[in-house]
Amino acid sequence: MPTIKDVARKAGVSVSTASYALNNVPLVNPETRKRVMEVAESINYHPNASARNLKTKRTNNIGVFVYGFSGPVFSEILEGINKVVHARHMNILVSSGKSSSMMLKEKQVDAAIIFDSSFDKQVIVQYAKNSPVVVLDTFLKGKNIYPSVMDNDLLVHQLIRQMINQGYQRFVYVSGPQEAFNNKERYKGYLQALAEAGLKSQQYFQGDFTTPSGYAAGKQIISMKTRPDFVFCANDEMALGVMEALREASIGVPEAIGVAGFDGSYLNNPYIRPSLTTISIDHYAWGQTAATFLIDALQQSGEVKGVLKPIGKIMIKESTQR
Amino acid sequence: MPTIKDVARKAGVSVSTASYALNNVPLVNPETRKRVMEVAESINYHPNASARNLKTKRTNNIGVFVYGFSGPVFSEILEGINKVVHARHMNILVSSGKSSSMMLKEKQVDAAIIFDSSFDKQVIVQYAKNSPVVVLDTFLKGKNIYPSVMDNDLLVHQLIRQMINQGYQRFVYVSGPQEAFNNKERYKGYLQALAEAGLKSQQYFQGDFTTPSGYAAGKQIISMKTRPDFVFCANDEMALGVMEALREASIGVPEAIGVAGFDGSYLNNPYIRPSLTTISIDHYAWGQTAATFLIDALQQSGEVKGVLKPIGKIMIKESTQR
DNA sequence: CTGAAAGCGCTAACAC
DNA sequence: GTGTTAGCGCTTTCAG
Numbered sequence: 001m002p003t004i005k006d007v008a009r010k011a012g013v014s015v016s017t018a019s020y021a022l023n024n025v026p027l028v029n030p031e032t033r034k035r036v037m038e039v040a041e042s043i044n045y046h047p048n049a050s051a052r053n054l055k056t057k058r059t060n061n062i063g064v065f066v067y068g069f070s071g072p073v074f075s076e077i078l079e080g081i082n083k084v085v086h087a088r089h090m091n092i093l094v095s096s097g098k099s100s101s102m103m104l105k106e107k108q109v110d111a112a113i114i115f116d117s118s119f120d121k122q123v124i125v126q127y128a129k130n131s132p133v134v135v136l137d138t139f140l141k142g143k144n145i146y147p148s149v150m151d152n153d154l155l156v157h158q159l160i161r162q163m164i165n166q167g168y169q170r171f172v173y174v175s176g177p178q179e180a181f182n183n184k185e186r187y188k189g190y191l192q193a194l195a196e197a198g199l200k201s202q203q204y205f206q207g208d209f210t211t212p213s214g215y216a217a218g219k220q221i222i223s224m225k226t227r228p229d230f231v232f233c234a235n236d237e238m239a240l241g242v243m244e245a246l247r248e249a250s251i252g253v254p255e256a257i258g259v260a261g262f263d264g265s266y267l268n269n270p271y272i273r274p275s276l277t278t279i280s281i282d283h284y285a286w287g288q289t290a291a292t293f294l295i296d297a298l299q300q301s302g303e304v305k306g307v308l309k310p311i312g313k314i315m316i317k318e319s320t321q322r
Numbered sequence: 323m324p325t326i327k328d329v330a331r332k333a334g335v336s337v338s339t340a341s342y343a344l345n346n347v348p349l350v351n352p353e354t355r356k357r358v359m360e361v362a363e364s365i366n367y368h369p370n371a372s373a374r375n376l377k378t379k380r381t382n383n384i385g386v387f388v389y390g391f392s393g394p395v396f397s398e399i400l401e402g403i404n405k406v407v408h409a410r411h412m413n414i415l416v417s418s419g420k421s422s423s424m425m426l427k428e429k430q431v432d433a434a435i436i437f438d439s440s441f442d443k444q445v446i447v448q449y450a451k452n453s454p455v456v457v458l459d460t461f462l463k464g465k466n467i468y469p470s471v472m473d474n475d476l477l478v479h480q481l482i483r484q485m486i487n488q489g490y491q492r493f494v495y496v497s498g499p500q501e502a503f504n505n506k507e508r509y510k511g512y513l514q515a516l517a518e519a520g521l522k523s524q525q526y527f528q529g530d531f532t533t534p535s536g537y538a539a540g541k542q543i544i545s546m547k548t549r550p551d552f553v554f555c556a557n558d559e560m561a562l563g564v565m566e567a568l569r570e571a572s573i574g575v576p577e578a579i580g581v582a583g584f585d586g587s588y589l590n591n592p593y594i595r596p597s598l599t600t601i602s603i604d605h606y607a608w609g610q611t612a613a614t615f616l617i618d619a620l621q622q623s624g625e626v627k628g629v630l631k632p633i634g635k636i637m638i639k640e641s642t643q644r
Numbered sequence: 645c646t647g648a649a650a651g652c653g654c655t656a657a658c659a660c
Numbered sequence: 661g662t663g664t665t666a667g668c669g670c671t672t673t674c675a676g
Binding site for chain 2: 652653654655656657
């Protein structure tokens with residue numbers, strides 16, 4: 001691997017001049033620069049990132065740490081982040097699991113977006129002492145920490161109230177992972193809306209945000225002595241599972257039971273029938289907002305303006321037509 | 323940020339001893355090590371990755387470079403890779419777009435898995451002079467380059483032949499991006515199977531592997547003067563779009579038209595009706611295989627055994643019952 | 645405009 | 661077992 005020394009030698013200049021030329025520092029003579037560039041090109045020179053990062057104390061990398069790589073929500077957010085990060089001439093670096101903590105601690109990234117409620121809070125707080133962090137869908141306080149949280153409870157609250165007004169009365173909840181922040185908030189909104197109407201939740205089914213877990217919940221719902229007339233699912237994937245279980249049992253949706261989800265993942269997917277009532281989040285925009293905010297924070301390294309909250313919109317579809 | 327010097331000073335030892343202790347080099351006195359570790363812990367010391375990488379010329383990072391972050395195929399492969407990489411105590415680092423090339427050139431990763439047929443081949447070949455690279459679903463020759471390609475053409479060939487035997491006669495093809503390697507191979511297999519049976523492809527519809535593009539193709543198919551009785555789609559997502567378009571026009575699948583896809587992405591998703599005939603690839607296993615192979619190559623830095631080809635399996639489902 | 649040289653934080657000979 | 665030290669490849673003062 002050629003180093004900057006090789007470039008300097010072959011171009012007949014010192015390393016510092018080579019460095020200036022390579023980095024487009026204006027004070028170098030255009031002819032010299034040209035020569036250096038040509039040599040670099042010819043020997044296929046590329047700066048060593050580790051050396052540069054060590055010296056400059058910056059990596060130009062934005063870390064994105066996620067819980068897993070599956071699901072439409074994750075994909076859309078990531079695409080949004082990716083777009084902005086590239087436009088700002090930085091690199092995106094996605095990781096998952098415990099490598100993520102390592103990368104933060106060892107400073108492989110200049111700033112981070114964390115979308116993983118299981119991520120060690122201590123590590124985040126520590127890292128954020130020196131670098132900005134945007135935390136998606138988790139509340140966390142601290143210097144340089146910017147949580148971006150949607151109104152989970154409020155949105156669910158509104159949806160449920162609307163459903164009550166439509167005449168639904170016997171509600172059950174299909175839950176995401178118990179610890180998940182957004183799941184807890186959604187459950188809270190659900191319970192509160194019912195309470196305000198003098199209703200009680202008939203049952204709580206434990207799921208994990210996947211379609212199969214929704215399907216399993218659906219099976220249980222079918223076997224209930226008194227079936228509910230409305231199933232609220234903490235996300236859309238589980239709602240699909242529930243609907244499938246009901247279909248197999250020939251229980252009509254929405255005639256017999258209304259079903260709703262959260263996220264809006266399938267709004268554009270016409271093959272979902274009946275179309276699913278949901279709370280739609282523009283995840284792509286969310287990713288863009290988060291990344292823009294983060295990079296602004298990094299570059300101004302001071303106060304950042306703008307609100308970071310993703311907007312949710314209730315979308316009433318066929319699955320709750322009553 | 324504390325450095326190893328700080329640790330050494332506070333522990334009353336030299337930096338080399340501190341380094342040995344922190345890296346579990348056996349020849350250091352257990353008591354000394356303990357003291358060093360405690361100091362490190364107490365001041366929240368973490369080694370600087372850039373410095374370590376610069377010195378050791380290794381990063382412990384496996385790069386995974388993808389075309390985009392969307393879709394089930396991508397997710398599953400990534401989960402498979404992630405599992406193996408973690409088990410082998412390395413870090414996974416996913417990136418997309420032109421950052422990817424940069425990361426390769428600047429040596430931010432020790433080895434790479436590339437799943438992006440638009441990736442600059444030159445860059446790969448250059449990088450692979452010193453580090454192993456596994457290329458998914460693209461043929462590429464060169465030192466240290468290990469392509470992992472499924473039998474796209476053969477599998478499609480078999481499926482189409484089977485469909486011909488079932489009595490289908492008027493075939494159309496819904497294509498992925500024209501340049502995509504796997505798409506081209508699949509088309510080749512499709513054409514050949516038809517040719518061998520003395521049949522001709524009635525039409526070729528340009529798509530891009532997304533459901534909406536399949537839907538658009540479906541609309542066109544409906545308006546054909548002589549409709550096909552079989553639609554082969556280069557992947558499952560497009561097949562869903564086609565089926566939806568047909569459903570909206572009340573054209574029965576499989577009664578009037580058979581539909582098949584590729585990937586097996588929806589085999590476990592019961593809400594797809596009719597269930598889709600497809601060529602199933604175990605992407606999770608594929609990711610695992612690729613990662614295992616790559617890390618072996620990296621560590622033995624020599625010959626690596628084992629076959630790297632993902633296995634495909636034809637799955638006849640409801641969408642082609644004739 | 646260009647060069648000499650210090651030093652980022654770490655590892656690994658080598659010497660004791 | 662532990663300490664001294666060179667040096668990884670680069671940027672950036674500081675001199676000239």
